[in-house]
Amino acid sequence: MSAPPPSEPAGSEARSYEGSGRFLTRFEIDRRPIGVVLLDRLWKQLVLAALLGAFAVAVGLEPPAGLTPAGWKSLCIFALSAVLWATALLPLAITSLLAMSLVPLLGIMPASKAYGFFGSKVVFFMLGALMLSAAMIRSGLSTRLATAVVRRFGATPRRLVMAIFLLCAGGSMLMNEHAVAVMVLPIVVDTARALNLQPLRSPLGRALCFALAWGCIIGGSLTVLGGSRGPLAIGILEEATHGATTISFVDYIVFGAPMVLLMLVAGALLLRFRFTPEVTDTAEAVATLERRAKQLGKLSARELVVALIMTATVLSWAFVGDAVGLDTIAIFAMAALFALRAVSWAEVESEVSWGVVLMYGGAISLSAAMSETGAALWLAEHVFSGAAGSPTALLIVVALLSALLTEFMSNAAVVAMLLPPVFSIAAGWGVDLRAATMAVVLPSNFAFMMPIATPATALAWSAGYYTPREVAKNGFAMNLAGFASVLLLVLGWWPLIGIL
Amino acid sequence: MSVVDHVLKNPGLLKLELMRRGLRVAAEDLEAVRRSGADASGHAVFGNTWDLDVVLPRDTWASVPVHPRLAARSPYLLVRDGAGHHHVTTEAPDAPRTPVTVKPPARFFEHTTSEGIPFGRIGTVHGPYLALSPTNRCAFLDGPDRCRFCGVAPAGAHDALPVADVIEAVRVARGEHAVNMVHLSVGWLGGDDGGVALLEPYVAALKKHFDILVAIDTLPPRADAWIDRTYAMGADAVSYNLEIWDPARFERVCPGPARSLGRERFLDALGYATTVFPSGGVLCHLIVGLEPLASTRAGMTALAEAGVVPVLPVYRPFKGRDMRADGDIERFPPTLEELSELYRDLWSLVRRHKLGVHLVRDLATVTTPLEGRFFAGHDGLLRRIGHRLAGSRLGRRTSARLSDLRRALRVREVGAVER
Known part of the structure; x- marks a missing residue:
């Protein structure tokens, strides 16, 4: 009697999905010992239970010297949230909501006040930005732009890689980098298939995917439009200073531009010299994209409307953003999109990452609790004061910590976690809080090394052209370049422009 | 103790024996099987058309053949005591009586x-x-x-x-x-x-x-x-x-x-x-x-x-x-x-x-x-x-x-x- 080896793949193919007779579900039987399977399947729940147990015990303990009971409870919530954000044991949004609801539950502040922070204008800005992204994707405008750029600049494999890199970087300067990654990924995959690039083997395939991920990450660092962390950081800054200090759309660009420029150069050099394309002719790829372009047809009225609204929105953010507010402009742009039938609610509903919006609200509420109870100040004093002997050293330590944490956590979560204590200690050193904000928010986007770190890296990895080890190896080089760029900002650029 | 006595005291052996040799039952019980049981409904899928469901000691279920042609030479009898309770025994005068529960046809x-x-x-x-x-x-x-x-x-x-x-x-x-x-x-x-x-x-x-x-x-x-x-x-x-x-x-x-x-x-x-x-x-x-x-x-x-x-x-x-x-x-x-x-x-x-x-x-x-x-x-x-x-x-x-x-x-x- 012969039994198959345990490693033999076991799929079966018979049941059709409901409503479709064409597709058959495949199953896999996990043959490991049941104890191992149980641990594998339930370890998250077990860890979560242990965490909640530890949290319950910690909350009941006496607060350390110098910290009020409310501050201690805030700190416990903060620690719980940090672990949950880092481990993703719960969805980020759920962790945020949990943190927000724990604030009134533990008597730190009234529910109306805690939940009131959810109404931050940053939340509404994010909502608008995500809806604008949805409109660009659903109208086909984003695909058309990407296709045009690749068709125009992709004459050779190296130029193709550069075109993807710059397209993603440029796109992420104008819109959410996650949306850009989603938009460009099909083009990268189509191109790779057209060139018959072999998954896990093709250097050109790797270069294209890294170009996508790195382009999105670097480009997204330049403006507040690139990702959620910028608006979140500004929101926390305004909250901490009661609106006295903020960072405008243009200021944000000015503060980070040299870093982005340097990283663009570093990324381009790495892509140029680290990956030698195995093909020399891109004619097939160009032909594929030509077909794609033909399928799009001529520029539709809907795309034109979206393009006009998007242009007007970006210009408004740039020139009247400070006066009117980014959030207000985003909401008006959103209303214009609906008024002109450029997007439907069903499209927005399916395209917008609502979890991000929820995460923002919760994170801001927790930040406020940390700040108001003195927990942030206490934490900052204990974590950073020993490590940093000067304002410059403080910002460097903060940047390093931010870059490290973002490999394991969402960049917005890093910002939400680090900013409150950093503000407290930075104020004590007399550091401009705008510099402190940028020292946290810019490195928080250096999610180069882990596929889980940010959607752009995850999406590029999902194309199947490299292993997680290759992501870590090449991402480490980019992280080094990024940190060198931050050093340049802290040591040279920010003193020069007078914010340090 | 005879083999049959030993069998009657052991539910495992008794099930084997009843399944192997059948059980002689009174005419009225036989008629109940024929009239109301599987046979009456034309059951033929599993072949047990002349079975009587009996629960032996220790909750041992047995579907026992009672068809006269199969069970005619079986030494085992189904009898009732004065209170109406069923027992399996033999015709030997001092044979043990094993209490069983006869289930009516489902x-x-x-x-x-x-x-x-x-x-x-x-x-x-x-x-x-x-x-x-x-x-x-x-x-x-x-x-x-x-x-x-x-x-x-x-x-x-x-x-x-x-x-x-x-x-x-x-x-x-x-x-x-x-x-x-x-x-x-x-x-x-x-x-x-x-x-x-x-x-x-x-x-x-x-x-x-x-x-x-x-x-x-x-x-x-x-x-x-x-x-x-x-x-x-x-x-x-x-x-x-x-x-x-x-x-x-x-x-x-x-x-x-x-x-x-x-x-x-x-x-x-x-x-x-x-x-x-x-x-x-x-x-x-x-x-x-x-x-x-x-x-x-x-x-x-x-x-x-x-x-x-x-x-x-x-x-x-x-x-x-x-x-x-x-x-x-x-x-x-x-x-x-x-x-x-x-x-x-x-x-x-x-x-x-x-x-x-x-x-x-x-x-x-x-x-x-x-x-x-x-x-x-x-x-x-x-x-x-x-x-x-x-x-x-x-x-x-x-x-x-x-x-x-x-x-x-x-x-x-x-x-x-x-x-």
């Missing part, structure tokens, strides 16, 4: 499907044992490939029943007894899947509506992926019944399965199934009496070593398919000594290889490895308590829930492919 057999087919023709119920056949069509029925012991009447074969009918049949059966396991069987339908695709909606519906274990009794599918699917779709146990261990005799008695699948496929499928199903979840019947006992013994040893639970039903002649006069039968029935030794060894094998036996509990119509525990000398108090707990309503429900939990842990959907 009301299950009084029902019909939505298309008017009597429940007795889609399955059988004997106390907690419920077996159903959503279709009893089998490509081997008409022609030379038919299994020679098979009792299914080709003329009575019906197409696949609506799922709702099967659910209703289970509901009716559960209304009478604590049915915890449904055996779904299907014959040879000619495909590669061994009937799995046909059974899938029934299994899914059973799992949806009841906390119940489901055993599948089919011919082995040609591809192992269908065995994965059998487990994934909800089956808790699977039987690929070789019936005969001796290769040459298997080809003669079961020409259809031998030609269409071959003995090796049975063995390969059984071996593969043991890597998918829990311990005790893969079963194989070897009919005692249709080949030399040495061959049956070799078969049960090989099966147990491979992780398969051997189930050894004693051959019983079915209506129109009496093989007793067949040249294949060397000596029928085997003696009680032979049988008790065989089941004692079977119980030892099952214990030695740590095979689960909870899925064969309450199989009234066949003799299972569990009966061996009564005369193998290993039935300690703790084991008896454990057996009692596992057989309780809570134990049965827990067993079904744990089985579902195991499946939830082990089975993963890994996408879909185009048909």
Whole structure:
């Protein structure tokens, strides 16, 4: 009697999905010992239970010297949230909501006040930005732009890689980098298939995917439009200073531009010299994209409307953003999109990452609790004061910590976690809080090394052209370049422009 | 103490003897079986048309043949005392009287499907044992490939029943007894899947509506992926019944399965199934009496070593398919000594290889490895308590829930492919 080896793949193919007779579900039987399977399947729940147990015990303990009971409870919530954000044991949004609801539950502040922070204008800005992204994707405008750029600049494999890199970087300067990654990924995959690039083997395939991920990450660092962390950081800054200090759309660009420029150069050099394309002719790829372009047809009225609204929105953010507010402009742009039938609610509903919006609200509420109870100040004093002997050293330590944490956590979560204590200690050193904000928010986007770190890296990895080890190896080089760029900002650029 | 006295005091031996030799019953009990039981509803699928359901001591269910032609020479009598309680005894003046409970024929057999087919023709119920056949069509029925012991009447074969009918049949059966396991069987339908695709909606519906274990009794599918699917779709146990261990005799008695699948496929499928199903979840019947006992013994040893639970039903002649006069039968029935030794060894094998036996509990119509525990000398108090707990309503429900939990842990959907 012969039994198959345990490693033999076991799929079966018979049941059709409901409503479709064409597709058959495949199953896999996990043959490991049941104890191992149980641990594998339930370890998250077990860890979560242990965490909640530890949290319950910690909350009941006496607060350390110098910290009020409310501050201690805030700190416990903060620690719980940090672990949950880092481990993703719960969805980020759920962790945020949990943190927000724990604030009134533990008597730190009234529910109306805690939940009131959810109404931050940053939340509404994010909502608008995500809806604008949805409109660009659903109208086909984003695909058309990407296709045009690749068709125009992709004459050779190296130029193709550069075109993807710059397209993603440029796109992420104008819109959410996650949306850009989603938009460009099909083009990268189509191109790779057209060139018959072999998954896990093709250097050109790797270069294209890294170009996508790195382009999105670097480009997204330049403006507040690139990702959620910028608006979140500004929101926390305004909250901490009661609106006295903020960072405008243009200021944000000015503060980070040299870093982005340097990283663009570093990324381009790495892509140029680290990956030698195995093909020399891109004619097939160009032909594929030509077909794609033909399928799009001529520029539709809907795309034109979206393009006009998007242009007007970006210009408004740039020139009247400070006066009117980014959030207000985003909401008006959103209303214009609906008024002109450029997007439907069903499209927005399916395209917008609502979890991000929820995460923002919760994170801001927790930040406020940390700040108001003195927990942030206490934490900052204990974590950073020993490590940093000067304002410059403080910002460097903060940047390093931010870059490290973002490999394991969402960049917005890093910002939400680090900013409150950093503000407290930075104020004590007399550091401009705008510099402190940028020292946290810019490195928080250096999610180069882990596929889980940010959607752009995850999406590029999902194309199947490299292993997680290759992501870590090449991402480490980019992280080094990024940190060198931050050093340049802290040591040279920010003193020069007078914010340090 | 005489052998018969010893038998009457041991529920395992008594079940063997009653299954082997039958039970003489009073005319009124016989008439009840004929009028109201499976026979009256035309039941022919499982052949037990003249059975009386008797609960022996220690909750041992036995579906005992009472047909006069089979039981006429049996020494065992069913008698009633003054209070109306039943006992099994012999005609010897000082013979012990073993108290038993005689179950009235199940009301299950009084029902019909939505298309008017009597429940007795889609399955059988004997106390907690419920077996159903959503279709009893089998490509081997008409022609030379038919299994020679098979009792299914080709003329009575019906197409696949609506799922709702099967659910209703289970509901009716559960209304009478604590049915915890449904055996779904299907014959040879000619495909590669061994009937799995046909059974899938029934299994899914059973799992949806009841906390119940489901055993599948089919011919082995040609591809192992269908065995994965059998487990994934909800089956808790699977039987690929070789019936005969001796290769040459298997080809003669079961020409259809031998030609269409071959003995090796049975063995390969059984071996593969043991890597998918829990311990005790893969079963194989070897009919005692249709080949030399040495061959049956070799078969049960090989099966147990491979992780398969051997189930050894004693051959019983079915209506129109009496093989007793067949040249294949060397000596029928085997003696009680032979049988008790065989089941004692079977119980030892099952214990030695740590095979689960909870899925064969309450199989009234066949003799299972569990009966061996009564005369193998290993039935300690703790084991008896454990057996009692596992057989309780809570134990049965827990067993079904744990089985579902195991499946939830082990089975993963890994996408879909185009048909």
